[in-house]
Amino acid sequence: xxMMPDGPDxxxxxxxxxxxxxxxxxxxxxxxxxxxxxxxxxxxxxxGAAPVALDLSGARSRGISEQVVxxxxxxxxxxxxxxxxxxxxxxxxxALVFFAQVPVTDFLFGTTWTALFxxxxxxxxxxxxxxxxxxxxAMLVSIPLGLMSAIYLSEYAPVRVRDIxxxxxxxLAGIPTIVYGFFAVTFIRPDVLKPIFPxxxxxSALAAGIAVGILTIPLVASLSEDAMQAVPRALxxxxxxxxxxxxxxxxxxxxxxxxxxxxxxxxxAMSRAIGETMIVALAAGSKPQLTANPLEAxxxxxxxxxxxxxxxxxxGTAPYLSLFAVGLLLFFITLALxxxxxxxxxxxxxxxx
Amino acid sequence: xxxxxxxGPSALGMTQTEEPSNxxxxxxxxxxxxxxxxxxxxxxxxxLGALIWDVTTSGARWLSLDLLTNTASRKPEQAGLxxxxxxxxxxxxxxxxxxxxVGIGAAxxxxxxxxxxxxxxxxxxxxxxxxxxxxxxxxxxxxGVFVSMFSLGRTVVSGAxxxxxxxxxxxxxxxxxxxxxxPSSLxxxxxxxxxxxxxxxxxHVLPAAMPGILTxxxxSISRAIGETAPLLVVxxxAYVTFNPSGITSKYTVLPxxxxxxxxxxxxxxQDLAAAAIVVLLVLLLVLNxxxxxxxxxxxxxxxx
Numbered sequence: 072x073x074m075m076p077d078g079p080d081x082x083x084x085x086x087x088x089x090x091x092x093x094x095x096x097x098x099x100x101x102x103x104x105x106x107x108x109x110x111x112x113x114x115x116x117x118x119g120a121a122p123v124a125l126d127l128s129g130a131r132s133r134g135i136s137e138q139v140v141x142x143x144x145x146x147x148x149x150x151x152x153x154x155x156x157x158x159x160x161x162x163x164x165x166a167l168v169f170f171a172q173v174p175v176t177d178f179l180f181g182t183t184w185t186a187l188f189x190x191x192x193x194x195x196x197x198x199x200x201x202x203x204x205x206x207x208x209a210m211l212v213s214i215p216l217g218l219m220s221a222i223y224l225s226e227y228a229p230v231r232v233r234d235i236x237x238x239x240x241x242x243l244a245g246i247p248t249i250v251y252g253f254f255a256v257t258f259i260r261p262d263v264l265k266p267i268f269p270x271x272x273x274x275s276a277l278a279a280g281i282a283v284g285i286l287t288i289p290l291v292a293s294l295s296e297d298a299m300q301a302v303p304r305a306l307x308x309x310x311x312x313x314x315x316x317x318x319x320x321x322x323x324x325x326x327x328x329x330x331x332x333x334x335x336x337x338x339x340a341m342s343r344a345i346g347e348t349m350i351v352a353l354a355a356g357s358k359p360q361l362t363a364n365p366l367e368a369x370x371x372x373x374x375x376x377x378x379x380x381x382x383x384x385x386x387g388t389a390p391y392l393s394l395f396a397v398g399l400l401l402f403f404i405t406l407a408l409x410x411x412x413x414x415x416x417x418x419x420x421x422x423x424x
Numbered sequence: 425x426x427x428x429x430x431x432g433p434s435a436l437g438m439t440q441t442e443e444p445s446n447x448x449x450x451x452x453x454x455x456x457x458x459x460x461x462x463x464x465x466x467x468x469x470x471x472l473g474a475l476i477w478d479v480t481t482s483g484a485r486w487l488s489l490d491l492l493t494n495t496a497s498r499k500p501e502q503a504g505l506x507x508x509x510x511x512x513x514x515x516x517x518x519x520x521x522x523x524x525x526v527g528i529g530a531a532x533x534x535x536x537x538x539x540x541x542x543x544x545x546x547x548x549x550x551x552x553x554x555x556x557x558x559x560x561x562x563x564x565x566x567x568g569v570f571v572s573m574f575s576l577g578r579t580v581v582s583g584a585x586x587x588x589x590x591x592x593x594x595x596x597x598x599x600x601x602x603x604x605x606x607p608s609s610l611x612x613x614x615x616x617x618x619x620x621x622x623x624x625x626x627x628h629v630l631p632a633a634m635p636g637i638l639t640x641x642x643x644s645i646s647r648a649i650g651e652t653a654p655l656l657v658v659x660x661x662a663y664v665t666f667n668p669s670g671i672t673s674k675y676t677v678l679p680x681x682x683x684x685x686x687x688x689x690x691x692x693x694q695d696l697a698a699a700a701i702v703v704l705l706v707l708l709l710v711l712n713x714x715x716x717x718x719x720x721x722x723x724x725x726x727x728x
Binding site: 133134136137140141143144145146147148149150151152154155157158161162164165215216219220222223224227228236239240242243245246247248249250251252253254256257258285288289292314316317318319339342343345346347348349352353373376377380381386394395398401402405406408409410413 | 453464465467468469475478528532533534549550551552558559561562563565569572593620622647656657683686687694712
């Protein structure tokens with residue numbers, strides 16, 4: 072319906088209006104009973120046919136209110152576009168002011184981030200490496216577990232088990248991230264990781280990464296499962312008919328057929344992990360450093376933004392402006408990943424009749 | 425028999441007679457993998473269980489009516505959530521006021537009005553991408569536009585406007601799906617009776633799509649209630665001892681209060697944070713249960 076072109080519709084509307092008017096006039100003439108509802112009674116009573124020019128059917132006001140409503144609804148749609156424009160304008164504008172004070176190359180390739188110190192250095196690499204480390208750990212948790220859950224739910228689980236597990240996964244997805252952050256600090260680190268790695272500090276990339284991983288499991292699981300459910304039944308039955316076991320059907324037929332959707336779910340989970348804020352703000356610490364040791368404290372791009380706002384922040388100063396430069400980088404990375412996931416789905420989707 | 429000739433006369437015969445059947449091994453493998461897959465799925469549920477156990481055992485000591493009625497305090501025994509709960513109510517109420525009409529309007533435009541052209545495709549791509557923008561970036565947007573440019577300051581209204589933009593894509597996408605599920609025969613019947621486009625949308629499509637839209641709305645609200653990062657950026661205050669008095673009042677919200685407590689090193693405040701998390705989770709559970717109730721109740725009434 073939404074695709075209906077405007078042209079014919081416009082014509083239809085006008086012809087309806089005409090029909091209304093003619094109809095009303097005819098009835099008034101025939102019966103001489105005042106057609107009060109039509110608004111033509113006084114004219115008919117005067118003995119003349121209602122002048123054609125005087126259209127009292129309400130079609131015109133209907134047309135105008137239609138147009139007004141159309142414009143209002145169009146504006147609602149445009150607001151969403153304005154949001155994107157707003158994000159880009161605000162981030163770029165403030166980042167440009169920042170880059171007038173700090174050269175772009177120092178920002179992108181510097182290896183020390185001490186924005187909130189007395190002698191600030193703005194090399195974003197430690198924040199980027201912290202973000203990548205936590206994202207990597209999260210993906211190591213959520214990709215295998217999410218994909219296995221999706222295969223189980225889509226191909227194995229009996230209906231009754233599925234009816235319990237799926238809502239439970241959705242529940243997991245609905246828990247606020249601040250709660251996961253608290254969970255990482257008060258449970259994952261002391262009760263799970265400390266016995267295995269006695270040297271782990273109070274804040275660590277590992278604890279934060281695992282929590283982000285658990286957070287993204289439902290995302291991978293539900294998007295991958297949707298992709299697998301979309302694989303036609305005939306493909307599975309063909310596999311069974313050739314004597315394949317359930318595992319062979321799942322792994323060699325369904326997963327390859329749903330591959331584009333599965334990859335898209337991985338990319339979206341990655342983008343989500345990169346943008347995740349409250350878990351890392353609580354569990355990863357606030358020490359930006361270039362290190363490959365996941366047991367140490369790190370700071371991510373998002374973690375820095377939150378840390379900066381937990382203290383006093385003077386508008387217009389370099390540390391304040393650096394937030395927007397970091398935000399811009401974050402925005403572009405996640406935007407690129409999101410667009411990539413849409414592209415993967417569009418480009419590599421297997422189409423079945 | 426073309427298969428037989430293609431493979432050569434002996435190919436099929438060989439697999440049948442000379443190679444031993446591997447079916448038993450394959451079946452064992454399949455059943456082992458089945459158990460592994462089940463365990464992987466169960467892991468997420470176990471994590472959920474551990475999380476709930478963790479917060480309830482830590483927070484149990486502080487869970488009382490005093491927690492709900494007291495204000496923020498330096499002393500853990502006197503600390504409570506009243507300003508945070510009222511702040512959440514103010515911010516979310518206002519967010520809903522801004523976001524619902526615009527979100528549903530945009531969905532109606534995209535599904536019922538928009539012609540299939542480049543502008544519409546741009547809008548749709550844009551909404552999909554907006555849904556993936558990290559929430560903290562919305563915070564920076566709100567800081568730049570509402571707090572600074574419009575000079576609204578660090579108030580309830582700038583927080584609510586920021587939050588409204590954040591949940592807008594969620595509402596639009598959910599409403600679009602609900603509207604798309606309304607059969608087109610309903611629209612055609614209304615058009616055939618001379619209804620205008622808006623009459624069709626208002627009197628027929630929207631009522632039929634309402635359960636789906638309501639579900640999406642409630643889910644977006646529960647997302648907004650749990651969001652912390654954007655409100656920290658647009659300036660929910662850390663230490664609030666008074667009730668928010670209006671839309672230009674300073675404020676704090678439940679998750680920001682949790683963050684402030686969880687950040688403190690003292691065990692008592694950590695446990696207070698856990699208690700506040702229990703309150704937050706119960707609130708979200710009630711909302712989600714309502715969403716499920718709506719979905720069940722209305723989907724039973726409408727039959728196509």
